[in-house]
Amino acid sequence: MKGKLITFEGIDGSGKTTIVNILGKMIENSVITYEPTNTWLGKSVKKAMDEGKDAMTIALLFLADRNEHIKEIKKWLDEGKIVLCDRYIDSTIAYQIEHLKKRIKNPERWIKNIHEPFLLKPDLTFLFVLPVNVAIKRIGNRKKTIFEKKEFLERVQENYIKIAENEKDRFVIVDANKSKEDVANECYKKIKRL
Numbered sequence: 001m002k003g004k005l006i007t008f009e010g011i012d013g014s015g016k017t018t019i020v021n022i023l024g025k026m027i028e029n030s031v032i033t034y035e036p037t038n039t040w041l042g043k044s045v046k047k048a049m050d051e052g053k054d055a056m057t058i059a060l061l062f063l064a065d066r067n068e069h070i071k072e073i074k075k076w077l078d079e080g081k082i083v084l085c086d087r088y089i090d091s092t093i094a095y096q097i098e099h100l101k102k103r104i105k106n107p108e109r110w111i112k113n114i115h116e117p118f119l120l121k122p123d124l125t126f127l128f129v130l131p132v133n134v135a136i137k138r139i140g141n142r143k144k145t146i147f148e149k150k151e152f153l154e155r156v157q158e159n160y161i162k163i164a165e166n167e168k169d170r171f172v173i174v175d176a177n178k179s180k181e182d183v184a185n186e187c188y189k190k191i192k193r194l
């Protein structure tokens with residue numbers, strides 16, 4: 001595949017979406033995409049969350065959405081595009097570990113096993129880290145998902161940091177408490193190097 005897959009991760013309110021949109025304008029030949037996707041599969045995940053469906057159901061829907069999304073991503077990569085993806089597998093690991101831990105013994109293993117036949121590994125992943133209080137403030141009054149609670153997001157962010165520490169080659173940890181210009185420039189430089 002000729003292109004590159006770059007993923008952006010972090011808790012809600014970390015500013016990923018803003019930065020991805022800035023980078024999309026800065027980088028020639030890029031495509032912006034995100035998960036959950038805006039297809040009926042992605043929308044079904046959001047519906048399941050809104051309706052408070054079982055954690056396992058929600059996890060399986062995220063994975064089904066990703067399986068289809070990866071087919072699109074592969075097409076872009078074959079065309080030589082720089083794919084900027086707002087949330088990907090690390091979101092599932094960081095969030096669903098917390099959500100599934102009362103339901104199954106080793107949620108991380110379970111998630112990785114299901115991904116095994118279809119996952120496409122990112123070339124580079126940015127993890128946006130910031131104080132959870134700042135993230136919550138940024139989320140403000142917009143409609144909150146079932147995950148957007150302080151204690152939950154604290155644990156999700158800890159999970160993210162653990163994942164990044166175990167895969168230092170793939171991850172770049174970014175201080176997301178800086179101005180969006182600074183964060184975007186830092187990411188841009190790393191992408192250029194790639």
Ligand code: TYD
Pocket residue numbers: 012035036062087088089091092093095096145147148
């Ligand atoms: P989010 O990126 O916030 O979507 P939007 O900007 O359209 O609201 O994603 C919605 C929520 O889903 C967010 O709290 C993170 C969570 N999530 C998971 O729990 N697992 C996943 O695999 C993904 C992609 C997202």
